[in-house]
Every structure is written in C-alpha cells, then in structure tokens.
Amino acid sequence: MGYPASEKEGHGDDAYLSDRDFKRLSEWIHARIGIFMGPDKKTLMEGRVKKRMRHLKIPSFRQYCEFVFSVQGKEETPFLIDVLTTNKTDFFREPVHFEYLNRTVLPGLAGRSGSNTIRVWSAACSTGEEPYTLAMVLQEFVARKAGLDYTILATDISRTVLEKAEQGIYQEEIAAAVPLSLRQKYLLRSRDPENPVVRIVPELREKVWLRRLNLIADNFDISKEMDVIFCRNVMIYFDRATQEKLVQKFYRHLAPGGYLFIGHAESLSNLKTSFTYMAPTIYKKDG
Numbered sequence: 001m002g003y004p005a006s007e008k009e010g011h012g013d014d015a016y017l018s019d020r021d022f023k024r025l026s027e028w029i030h031a032r033i034g035i036f037m038g039p040d041k042k043t044l045m046e047g048r049v050k051k052r053m054r055h056l057k058i059p060s061f062r063q064y065c066e067f068v069f070s071v072q073g074k075e076e077t078p079f080l081i082d083v084l085t086t087n088k089t090d091f092f093r094e095p096v097h098f099e100y101l102n103r104t105v106l107p108g109l110a111g112r113s114g115s116n117t118i119r120v121w122s123a124a125c126s127t128g129e130e131p132y133t134l135a136m137v138l139q140e141f142v143a144r145k146a147g148l149d150y151t152i153l154a155t156d157i158s159r160t161v162l163e164k165a166e167q168g169i170y171q172e173e174i175a176a177a178v179p180l181s182l183r184q185k186y187l188l189r190s191r192d193p194e195n196p197v198v199r200i201v202p203e204l205r206e207k208v209w210l211r212r213l214n215l216i217a218d219n220f221d222i223s224k225e226m227d228v229i230f231c232r233n234v235m236i237y238f239d240r241a242t243q244e245k246l247v248q249k250f251y252r253h254l255a256p257g258g259y260l261f262i263g264h265a266e267s268l269s270n271l272k273t274s275f276t277y278m279a280p281t282i283y284k285k286d287g
C-alpha cells in the first residue's frame with residue numbers, strides 16, 4: 001500500500017468530513033459509477049469512508065481525500081467503490097418477479113421459433129444470489145422442455161462481490177430463502193458443523209457468466225441480444241438522466257419481445273423510454 005504514514009493524528013476539523021471533501025467524493029463517485037449522494041448522505045459517507053481510513057491507518061478525512069485524489073491513490077478506487085455501494089441482496093428477493101418469469105415470460109420464450117437458448121442478464125448482480133435464483137428457475141423450466149437451454153450473464157461494478165459470486169458459497173441462513181425442494185437439488189451442504197455453508201451445484205455455476213461491467217459506460221460489450229434483463233435495486237441510486245440513459249441502453253440490448261425487471265422501489269414512469277408496462281416493475285420491448 002502506497003499511503004505515506006503520517007505522524008499527525010486527526011483532530012479538530014480533520015476529524016470530520018468537510019463539506020468540500022464531501023462534495024469532491026460525491027462528484028467522484030457520481031462520475032465513476034453514477035451513484036448520486038446528495039447532502040443527506042453525508043453521515044452515511046462518513047461512516048463508510050471511515051472503514052477505509054481505519055484499514056489504511058489514515059487518521060483524518062482530509063488526508064484520506066488527499067490520498068484518493070493523488071496519483072498513488074488510483075489503487076484505492078475499487079476499495080472506495082466497494083464501501084460506497086450497497087450490496088444488499090437475497091435469494092428469491094421480490095419473489096413475484098420469479099413467478100411472473102416462470103408463468104408468463106418463459107412459456108412465451110419457449111414457444112417462439114428460432115433460438116432455443118434463453119438469454120438472461122442479471123445487471124448489478126451483487127454477490128450472486130439473484131443470478132443463481134434465476135439459474136434455479138430456468139433450470140427447472142428447461143428440464144421440462146426438451147431441446148431448450150439457457151445462459152445467464154451476471155455483471156457488477158465491484159470485483160469483491162463478483163469474487164464472492166464466483167465462489168457460490170453462502171451461509172446456510174442466507175440460503176434459507178430458497179424453497180426446500182430447490183435447496184435439496186441445487187445447494188450442496190458443507191460437512192463441517194462449525195461452518196454451516198452451502199455451495200451452488202456446479203451444474204448451475206457453469207450456466208452463470210460473471211463479468212465486471214459499469215452500467216454507466218456509454219456502450220456495453222455484449223454482442224448477443226438478451227431475452228430478459230433483471231436490473232433491480234441499483235437504478236434507485238442513480239439520478240434521472242443516468243437512469244434514462246441506462247434504460248435506453250437496455251432497450252437496445254433486448255431482443256424484440258424481451259423483458260426488463262426493475263426493483264420494487266423503482267419505476268420507469270418518469271423516464272423517456274419505448275418500453276411497454278406489463279405489471280408493476282415489469283416492462284416489455286415491443287416485437
């Protein structure tokens with residue numbers, strides 16, 4: 001780590017995040033990953049940045065900011081992104097989405113002519129619970145339809161969450177949200193009673209392609225058209241212009257007739273888009 005140790009302990013103004021440093025950090029995160037942190041998020045930012053300061057043994061916010069914006073501070077970028085993003089997720093989170101997928105979307109895709117592979121994208125997949133939930137639902141569906149297959153692209157900005165998703169190992173209490181019949185089929189239990197974890201079976205792990213992708217990039221390096229995009233509980237942190245741009249990019253990456261699922265606290269109603277509303281937080285591209 002390249003941070004030059006300082007003798008000076010933080011005190012006085014240095015012990016708090018100044019308005020100026022808060023502004024610099026919030027502009028920095030907004031420019032890099034689209035997350036908008038208004039003045040009401042200052043305490044939140046202080047708490048999260050403090051974690052990095054403790055780790056690096058940097059005594060004051062002022063010094064941490066100087067470090068982040070210095071040439072050596074480039075290495076700090078992924079760590080700061082990690083602490084400033086919210087990674088909360090769950091298996092079968094917002095379960096009505098998976099019911100709609102299973103009952104309405106998948107039968108429609110199975111009946112189409114042409115491609116026999118259903119392509120799903122979990123954009124902002126966090127630690128993997130969302131793409132592995134999708135994999136369970138799709139695996140169950142294709143098992144009943146001869147000749148049908150699926151693939152899941154799972155992307156996130158944070159390398160830390162992607163590494164966790166790659167391992168596919170979760171505490172048993174987290175996996176309790178998976179219905180028992182699916183748990184028995186798709187989760188392997190550890191033999192160590194001291195460490196009650198489960199691991200996603202290889203059959204599902206190999207269906208999920210994990211990649212780092214920034215949703216605010218101008219273009220996504222994705223060549224195949226998607227049939228379904230899940231982008232849940234991330235747009236809520238973006239401002240309106242960023243949301244609109246993102247939703248328009250999703251529209252271009254969907255096949256005609258493809259679906260977009262967003263989080264329950266999110267909406268497209270104030271955005272300029274060509275999507276058709278199907279059900280709460282579920283939208284369709286015409287075709």
Ligand SMILES: C[S@@+](CC[C@H](N)C(=O)[O-])C[C@H]1O[C@@H](n2cnc3c(N)ncnc32)[C@H](O)[C@@H]1O
Pocket residue numbers: 032033034035085086087088089090093123124125126127130155156157158161213214215216231232233234263
């Ligand atoms: C709250 S989690 C949502 C996880 C999952 N979609 C769900 O609903 O359970 C939000 C995720 O968005 C990711 N994220 C934030 N900004 C991003 C960006 N610009 N590009 C890609 N991912 C981003 C974060 O790293 C985090 O893992």
